[in-house]
Amino acid sequence: MAIPEGGFFPDDVEYGRYGPIFPKTPACYGFTIVAKIIPGREEVFREHGRTLEKAIKEQPHLLAPLQLHYLRWVLFEIEGATYFMYQGIFDTDFDKYTEDAVDLFSQSGISTVFENLEGFPADWKTNPAAFVEFVRAHHRPSFLEYGEYPYVSADEIKKSLRVKFLLSDILDQMQ
Amino acid sequence: MLDLDDIQYILLNRAPARAGRYEFLSFHSAAAGRAWLSAMLEQVQSVAAMRASIADEKRWVTLAFTWHGLRALGVDEASLATFPEEFRQGMAARAAILGDTGANHPDHWVGDLTRPELHAIVLLFTRDVADRARYQEEHAGTRADFPDTELLSAIDVEAIPPFDYAHDHFGYRDQLTNPAIEGSGDEPTPGSGGLLKPGEFILGYPDELGPPASLPQPELLARNGSYMAYRRLQEHVGKFRDFLAEHGETPAEQELLAAKLMGRWRSGAPLVLAPDKDDPALGADPQRNNDFNYAQADPHGYAVPLGAHIRRVNPRDAAASMNRHRMIRRGATYGPHLPDDAPEDGQERGVAAFLLCASLIRQFEFAQNVWINDKNFHELGNERDPIVGTQDGTLEFKIPTRPIRRRITGLPAFTTVRGGAYFFIPGLKALHWLAAGG
Numbered sequence: 001m002a003i004p005e006g007g008f009f010p011d012d013v014e015y016g017r018y019g020p021i022f023p024k025t026p027a028c029y030g031f032t033i034v035a036k037i038i039p040g041r042e043e044v045f046r047e048h049g050r051t052l053e054k055a056i057k058e059q060p061h062l063l064a065p066l067q068l069h070y071l072r073w074v075l076f077e078i079e080g081a082t083y084f085m086y087q088g089i090f091d092t093d094f095d096k097y098t099e100d101a102v103d104l105f106s107q108s109g110i111s112t113v114f115e116n117l118e119g120f121p122a123d124w125k126t127n128p129a130a131f132v133e134f135v136r137a138h139h140r141p142s143f144l145e146y147g148e149y150p151y152v153s154a155d156e157i158k159k160s161l162r163v164k165f166l167l168s169d170i171l172d173q174m175q
Numbered sequence: 176m177l178d179l180d181d182i183q184y185i186l187l188n189r190a191p192a193r194a195g196r197y198e199f200l201s202f203h204s205a206a207a208g209r210a211w212l213s214a215m216l217e218q219v220q221s222v223a224a225m226r227a228s229i230a231d232e233k234r235w236v237t238l239a240f241t242w243h244g245l246r247a248l249g250v251d252e253a254s255l256a257t258f259p260e261e262f263r264q265g266m267a268a269r270a271a272i273l274g275d276t277g278a279n280h281p282d283h284w285v286g287d288l289t290r291p292e293l294h295a296i297v298l299l300f301t302r303d304v305a306d307r308a309r310y311q312e313e314h315a316g317t318r319a320d321f322p323d324t325e326l327l328s329a330i331d332v333e334a335i336p337p338f339d340y341a342h343d344h345f346g347y348r349d350q351l352t353n354p355a356i357e358g359s360g361d362e363p364t365p366g367s368g369g370l371l372k373p374g375e376f377i378l379g380y381p382d383e384l385g386p387p388a389s390l391p392q393p394e395l396l397a398r399n400g401s402y403m404a405y406r407r408l409q410e411h412v413g414k415f416r417d418f419l420a421e422h423g424e425t426p427a428e429q430e431l432l433a434a435k436l437m438g439r440w441r442s443g444a445p446l447v448l449a450p451d452k453d454d455p456a457l458g459a460d461p462q463r464n465n466d467f468n469y470a471q472a473d474p475h476g477y478a479v480p481l482g483a484h485i486r487r488v489n490p491r492d493a494a495a496s497m498n499r500h501r502m503i504r505r506g507a508t509y510g511p512h513l514p515d516d517a518p519e520d521g522q523e524r525g526v527a528a529f530l531l532c533a534s535l536i537r538q539f540e541f542a543q544n545v546w547i548n549d550k551n552f553h554e555l556g557n558e559r560d561p562i563v564g565t566q567d568g569t570l571e572f573k574i575p576t577r578p579i580r581r582r583i584t585g586l587p588a589f590t591t592v593r594g595g596a597y598f599f600i601p602g603l604k605a606l607h608w609l610a611a612g613g
């Protein structure tokens with residue numbers, strides 16, 4: 001799906017509580033946040049990676065409320081400055097569950113690595129509007145999105161896998 | 176500790192009222208507004224005063240103001256700017272977010288509620304209709320003393336028969352679920368989720384996340400206050416009954432369908448606990464009628480469809496951060512009762528409801544935008560709340576049933592939004608401060 005400049009289809013904009021909602025595409029909802037990191041914080045990002053890995057090991061369903069397919073965290077350089085790219089693919093537009101995401105990150109002790117980005121609001125835990133504003137300001141909308149299994153939700157995929165496992169179980173019983 | 180001497184009674188109590196009236200006012204001058212407010216002050220009861228006098232009291236009064244109303248009373252611009260954006264904009268400006276489109280759009284609302292001249296609401300509740308007439312006249316007299324106050328509109332509310340329990344025009348028993356707040360003296364009923372931090376509903380107290388943050392200023396104005404979303408929701412009773420008749424062959428099937436739409440039998444009995452057959456004694460028993468959950472007890476929705484009204488507006492154990500999205504509900508039915516055997520008479524009837532919370536955007540607007548109107552809530556794909564969602568005849572309602580679910584397509588709108596507004600409901604000290612000109 002080719003997406004107009006700016007990220008919206010002008011004739012078909014749905015409004016969420018924090019503003020217009022970026023459209024759903026065959027690759028579902030999502031964002032691509034690109035922001036400059038506070039110089040010298042690279043190691044904090046890598047440490048965050050280890051913290052989150054550990055948290056997920058302990059609580060595999062920690063991020064379930066976010067209705068995710070994938071998250072990708074990337075650090076890269078442009079002309080000597082380090083940038084952070086955070087790309088998420090979701091089944092729901094980000095706007096809907098913003099406060100839940102903020103609560104999740106502030107309560108689970110994993111906090112957010114966003115605190116190491118330039119311009120991130122210090123009061124993000126109590127000010128979801130400021131959090132959303134930052135995300136929106138740093139989101140780079142796609143101009144093209146593709147999905148090999150278009151519009152399918154993570155839940156449907158998980159259900160299909162369960163059916164597949166059940167079927168193979170049944171077949172095992174017939175041997 | 177909760178300041179029960181300062182919080183307006185309605186936040187923690189329901190008046191034992193069968194009648195009431197909401198009046199929507201405008202002030203043509205700050206002086207008139209303040210003089211009127213001064214004259215009304217002694218009628219406004221705190222939680223403590225209300226509880227102490229409930230046996231003898233005959234009328235209960237609540238005052239609340241729009242953002243324009245606070246300005247009209249002389250609150251300065253610096254203070255006005257500290258109120259949250261959604262409150263400053265007002266409900267009509269948030270229509271796209273709330274799902275107020277089509278027939279529900281503010282262009283069709285009644286009662287002058289979308290005008291910036293709407294400044295205040297007076298909620299009057301009385302034991303009966305005769306008392307209402309008396310106190311209504313008294314209030315008219317007070318307004319007449321200050322000619323620069325104007326009555327924009329009013330709505331009378333009344334319980335409908337049978338009078339022995341609260342219910343709406345569709346016949347559903349209501350007022351079963353109330354969030355219990357820490358420090359209020361209320362105990363949560365079994366299953367209803369434990370005590371909630373007062374800051375979820377009342378400004379100036381810790382909430383479920385921690386200490387209070389970003390209160391409107393000055394603190395004297397904000398403290399012990401709350402926000403109140405008003406919704407005048409017309410109920411199309413004839414259409415609702417026709418729908419039940421069309422999709423249910425026997426009275427028993429129709430009752431079950433009505434229960435599936437709500438998640439409770441019309442008696443109030445929760446479907447999770449009484450999936451096949453109504454149990455009115457269960458519906459009436461507060462020790463049992465909230466003692467259930469969904470993810471655990473009914474994950475696939477065989478008892479309560481995933482899209483049923485009460486499963487959407489309080490998904491219990493099936494939602495994240497549940498306690499950050501709770502609301503206090505108040506209100507009453509308006510319009511004439513339509514007897515069971517009477518055809519639709521075309522008269523307007525419905526519920527005139529208030530949703531109270533500390534953050535309109537995180538609680539009320541979240542419920543409207545996500546829980547009620549997200550077509551894909553719980554992966555439902557093509558559904559909205561069958562009772563209050565924005566319905567245009569193109570959506571469906573799925574009823575999980577073994578072996579194959581039932582799918583009703585072309586769901587009609589059983590309700591229409593006829594009006595609404597956002598109010599700030601100050602504590603008593605704040606009311607005095609406003610009356611004194613800040």
Ligand code: HEM
Nearest residue numbers: 343347348349350351352408485488489526542543563590
């Ligand atoms: C005509 C409109 C409506 C009707 C007829 C209606 C009816 C009902 C009924 C019968 C119940 C069950 C009784 C109870 O749990 O106390 C209920 C519960 C509830 N309703 Fe509504 N309602 C309406 C509009 C709304 C709106 C607009 C909202 C929110 C924005 C809302 C939020 C709730 C909540 C939070 C509950 C409690 C659910 C629980 O805790 O299990 N309702 N409603």
